[in-house]
Amino acid sequence: MAEDDFEPSIIAFCCNWCGYRAADSAGIRNIEYPTGLRIIRIMCSGMIHPNYVIDALTKGADGVIIFGCYREEDLRDLGPTKYKACHYVDGIKKTENRAEAIKLMLEDFGLEPERFRLERIFASEGQRFAQIVKEMSDSLKSLAPNPFKNS
Amino acid sequence: MLNDKGVEEEIKPDVKIGVYVCSCNGSFEKSIDIEPIIDHVRNFPDVVKVEHYKHLCEEEELEQIKEDIKNEIVDRVVVAGCTPSTHEDIMGNILEEAGLNRYLYEHANIREQCSWVHSDMDAATEKAMSIIAMAIAKSRLSEPLIGTEIEIKPNALVIGGGIAGMQVSLDLAQNGFKSYLVEREPELGGRTYGLNTTYPTSNCGICCMHDCKNCKLTPKIEEFYNNPNIEVLTNSEVSKIDGHIGNYAAEVRNKIGDLKKLYVGTIIISTGSKTFDPNKLPEYGYENEDVVTILELEKLHNFRRPSDGKVPETVNFILCVGSRSEKSGNPHCSLVCCNFAIGQAREIKELYPNTNVYVHYMDIRAAYQGFEEFYAEARDMGINFVRGRVAKVEKIGDKLMVRAKDMDMGILLKIKSDLVVLAVGQEPVEGTGQLAKMLNQELDIEGFIKNINPQYRSFEDNGIYSAGCVLGPKGIRHSIEDAKNAAMNAGNLLRKGRIRLSPIKSRVVDANCDGCAYCIDPCLYNALTLIEYNRSGAIKKTVERNEGKCRGCGVCAATCPKKGIYVSHYRPEQISAMIDAALEVA
Numbered sequence: 001m002a003e004d005d006f007e008p009s010i011i012a013f014c015c016n017w018c019g020y021r022a023a024d025s026a027g028i029r030n031i032e033y034p035t036g037l038r039i040i041r042i043m044c045s046g047m048i049h050p051n052y053v054i055d056a057l058t059k060g061a062d063g064v065i066i067f068g069c070y071r072e073e074d075l076r077d078l079g080p081t082k083y084k085a086c087h088y089v090d091g092i093k094k095t096e097n098r099a100e101a102i103k104l105m106l107e108d109f110g111l112e113p114e115r116f117r118l119e120r121i122f123a124s125e126g127q128r129f130a131q132i133v134k135e136m137s138d139s140l141k142s143l144a145p146n147p148f149k150n151s
Numbered sequence: 152m153l154n155d156k157g158v159e160e161e162i163k164p165d166v167k168i169g170v171y172v173c174s175c176n177g178s179f180e181k182s183i184d185i186e187p188i189i190d191h192v193r194n195f196p197d198v199v200k201v202e203h204y205k206h207l208c209e210e211e212e213l214e215q216i217k218e219d220i221k222n223e224i225v226d227r228v229v230v231a232g233c234t235p236s237t238h239e240d241i242m243g244n245i246l247e248e249a250g251l252n253r254y255l256y257e258h259a260n261i262r263e264q265c266s267w268v269h270s271d272m273d274a275a276t277e278k279a280m281s282i283i284a285m286a287i288a289k290s291r292l293s294e295p296l297i298g299t300e301i302e303i304k305p306n307a308l309v310i311g312g313g314i315a316g317m318q319v320s321l322d323l324a325q326n327g328f329k330s331y332l333v334e335r336e337p338e339l340g341g342r343t344y345g346l347n348t349t350y351p352t353s354n355c356g357i358c359c360m361h362d363c364k365n366c367k368l369t370p371k372i373e374e375f376y377n378n379p380n381i382e383v384l385t386n387s388e389v390s391k392i393d394g395h396i397g398n399y400a401a402e403v404r405n406k407i408g409d410l411k412k413l414y415v416g417t418i419i420i421s422t423g424s425k426t427f428d429p430n431k432l433p434e435y436g437y438e439n440e441d442v443v444t445i446l447e448l449e450k451l452h453n454f455r456r457p458s459d460g461k462v463p464e465t466v467n468f469i470l471c472v473g474s475r476s477e478k479s480g481n482p483h484c485s486l487v488c489c490n491f492a493i494g495q496a497r498e499i500k501e502l503y504p505n506t507n508v509y510v511h512y513m514d515i516r517a518a519y520q521g522f523e524e525f526y527a528e529a530r531d532m533g534i535n536f537v538r539g540r541v542a543k544v545e546k547i548g549d550k551l552m553v554r555a556k557d558m559d560m561g562i563l564l565k566i567k568s569d570l571v572v573l574a575v576g577q578e579p580v581e582g583t584g585q586l587a588k589m590l591n592q593e594l595d596i597e598g599f600i601k602n603i604n605p606q607y608r609s610f611e612d613n614g615i616y617s618a619g620c621v622l623g624p625k626g627i628r629h630s631i632e633d634a635k636n637a638a639m640n641a642g643n644l645l646r647k648g649r650i651r652l653s654p655i656k657s658r659v660v661d662a663n664c665d666g667c668a669y670c671i672d673p674c675l676y677n678a679l680t681l682i683e684y685n686r687s688g689a690i691k692k693t694v695e696r697n698e699g700k701c702r703g704c705g706v707c708a709a710t711c712p713k714k715g716i717y718v719s720h721y722r723p724e725q726i727s728a729m730i731d732a733a734l735e736v737a
Contacts, residue, residue: 007274011733024234027263035274038281038733039264041235042721043655046673047705049723056730075596088704089591089675098709130268 007036008062008140010133013052015045017087018123019067025126033130034137036062045069045118046091050102057111060149062140065117065132066099068092074120092120110147114139168290169200169225170283171216172261173207173232179266184276188231191280197291200225207232213245220249227293229286231259231279252295254654254720259286281733288732289725296654296719299698303397303614304416305645306330310389310586313341314627315619315634316421317375322638324380328645331413333403334385339372341423343627347449350494351525384411392418392589395699396614397650417614417641420600421634422586424577424620427473427480435469435573436544441551442571444472445492454499456569458549463569466499467553468492468510469541474576474624475513481597485576485624489516492574493526496534509535509566511555519628537564544571577624590615591676599623613702616640655703655720659694664715666692670707676700679707 014020020041026033042048045068053064069086070078071093086092099118106116119132170192174180185203192201200219204212207230219225228251230242235258243253261279269275307323309316312334320330338344375381384403390410391402401413426446429437436442440458448454456463470492473480489512496508515536517526530536539558544551553566579598587594592615593601600617618637619630644650657678671679671694678700683692694716705718717723 009734011730021236024236024260024263027234027267030267032268032270035269035271035278038278038285039260040285040726040729040733042705042726043718044704044706047709047718047721049709049711052723052726052730055727056734059730060734061730072594072596088702088706089593091675091704091706094673094675094706094709 008137009036010063010065011056011061012037012039012065012067013042013048014039014067016041016043018069018121021123022121022125022129025124026130029126031126031130033133036137037133044088044091046094050098050105053102053116054105057115058148060146062146063115063136065136067119067121068095070120112143114143166197166227166291167199167225168197168227168229168287169219170198170229171202171204173204175232175262176206179262182266182272182275183279184272187276188280192283195287216245217249220251227255227290229257229259229290231261231283233262234260254296255293257286257290259283284732285729288728292725292728298652298654300649300651301397302649303645303647304414306415307417307641308401308413308415309419311422312339313423314343315630318631318634319419319618319638320381322635323642324378326642329380331382333387333389335388337386345449349627350490351521417644419637419641420617420621421619422621423580425580427575427578429472429573429575432479434543439546442544444573444575448495448572462503463506465507465568466570467566467568468496468572470512470574472573472575481576481578487626488574488576490522493529497529500532500534509537511537511541577620614644652698656698656701657696657707657716657718659696659716661693663713664693669710670716673706673710676702
């Protein structure tokens with residue numbers, strides 16, 4: 001496969017309320033993003049056990065991204081968008097704590113930190129969803145291939 | 152896999168998956184080639200049927216799925232097409248109509264998340280295959296799920312006896328449901344009770360609670376105490392609430408310390424708001440006796456000055472005190488103060504035509520029916536509306552000097568005044584936060600109860616509703632509307648008598664759980680408890696999950712180091728299988 005043909009595979013865990021609907025928003029507006037993205041819908045981003053992320057990466061995914069909801073604090077900075085935050089009180093905070101653990105696990109597995117991202121998003125942010133996926137895909141292209149691929 | 156009791160259970164290998172690919176009336180045949188997808192999917196071992204439909208939303212095509220289920224051709228359904236956000240429930244109903252459990256259904260989103268976002272046909276077709284493969288992988292491991300049926304206690308707890316709470320109780324009573332109305336003050340009626348007049352209809356606040364032909368909609372205080380379906384608990388506060396939809400246990404304590412335990416099926420929060428404290432803005436000189444708030448003005452006899460009882464010759468109203476400015480108070484508009492202050496200004500002008508009345512405003516927000524006309528009339532009556540901000544109110548002799556800027560004229564004004572009235576806004580009342588925490592309700596940025604999009608309500612009901620100013624600043628009319636809405640929702644729940652909980656909940660795998668209790672604290676709904684029991688002579692620790700409280704977020708599942716707890720329909724095997732399918736090169 002030629003170098004520029006390389007399409008990084010990204011597993012996205014999307015929470016049912018914000019992440020998944022943001023992907024739908026991108027669809028409704030026909031905003032293109034790389035085809036390497038595969039979305040797995042879950043109820044809450046807080047449901048994602050660190051093992052799933054490591055599992056996906058060691059099975060050969062080039063990157064894993066978790067899309068969850070915004071936190072109460074983010075809303076303060078973002079302005080009065082008070083109708084849209086985490087569906088489960090503060091499930092996203094649990095995800096954040098877990099993201100820290102995931103970053104440490106990546107080190108143990110000798111994987112680059114760029115291979116994992118946690119993003120907060122609104123259901124309406126289709127444009128941003130596409131932007132994030134594109135950014136991640138580009139950054140994965142610049143990395144060496146996933147050492148676990150085809151092993 | 153392991154079931155609840157830790158017994159190894161074989162998932163039947165002979166599943167019969169039917170895959171129905173819908174091309175949404177041809178909307179994505181331009182970016183996805185359907186035929187190769189059909190051929191590809193046909194090769195999957197458990198797939199017994201693959202069919203391409205033009206428009207699955209249509210009755211005849213849906214009938215085909217039902218026929219396949221009824222004829223036992225398929226026992227699991229995967230639909231590839233639009234997003235499950237809109238169509239999953241509809242398809243679930245179709246399965247149930249045909250006699251198949253709705254959780255044996257999977258949705259492959261190849262429209263919003265594939266064909267609509269990719270223009271490269273080959274890549275998009277390949278991705279669509281992969282998305283369908285993921286859905287099949289999950290479907291293969293899905294199991295029929297059925298939620299537990301629980302009883303709904305046929306009564307309600309209404310917290311807060313202002314006009315909203317009263318209306319909720321009355322409406323529930325009319326529908327034959329008993330409610331307990333808890334109010335921390337000695338009187339019912341909240342702020343409305345203290346109003347002389349409501350605008351623009353010019354009724355009186357007290358009338359709102361008596362038999363007044365103009366305000367038929369408002370709760371009548373006489374009916375209240377006589378209504379056998381309403382138990383009023385004044386001077387009381389809710390100190391503790393535990394339980395879940397259909398079965399809440401609340402402790403209510405009154406001022407003399409008596410404790411009452413109530414068991415109710417639903418709870419309505421109507422604790423209201425409070426008005427802004429103008430002491431926080433010293434420039435308005437609230438420490439002077441003749442500077443009053445709009446609510447204090449209601450209590451002045453014939454609008455005479457509090458200091459000496461004289462008829463005021465000049466009155467200045469200042470609007471937006473504590474509203475619409477993050478720096479001085481709250482960022483929100485309090486909605487009712489413009490109209491209310493204009494009403495009061497008109498009353499003064501009518502009573503004392505020679506009195507000069509000024510209203511200092513930023514914008515007049517008279518957006519509701521009849522308000523604009525009411526405001527225009529006030530201008531015609533000779534009330535001076537000054538657009539701009541008041542810089543300072545200070546006492547000079549027995550007068551108040553109001554220094555203000557008139558933005559339209561571009562001049563600074565100094566107005567000698569007898570009375571200054573501050574149109575204070577509304578903000579969250581003390582205790583809203585604690586109550587919200589007790590009931591797992593979310594707050595918005597400003598500390599009001601979060602006004603949840605009613606669309607989400609039916610989806611995942613916890614039997615708690617809110618009404619009135621606890622959701623944000625509101626007038627009487629809108630509080631009443633809110634209350635009627637909340638009473639209707641609560642009444643609908645109570646009328647059911649029994650409901651079936653969603654089966655998407657966490658489940659403890661007894662064999663794997665060793666009682667390490669990592670999952671207990673992170674649970675957002677206090678649904679988990681550590682228990683010990685005797686298993687064949689030995690003490691075994693495990694976690695017990697309260698089905699009513701659990702909302703199925705799965706935060707617990709992610710904390711468990713031993714696969715001891717998972718969320719049904721999102722089992723670890725299912726997620727792993729989806730990851731595998733996603734990474735498989737077609």
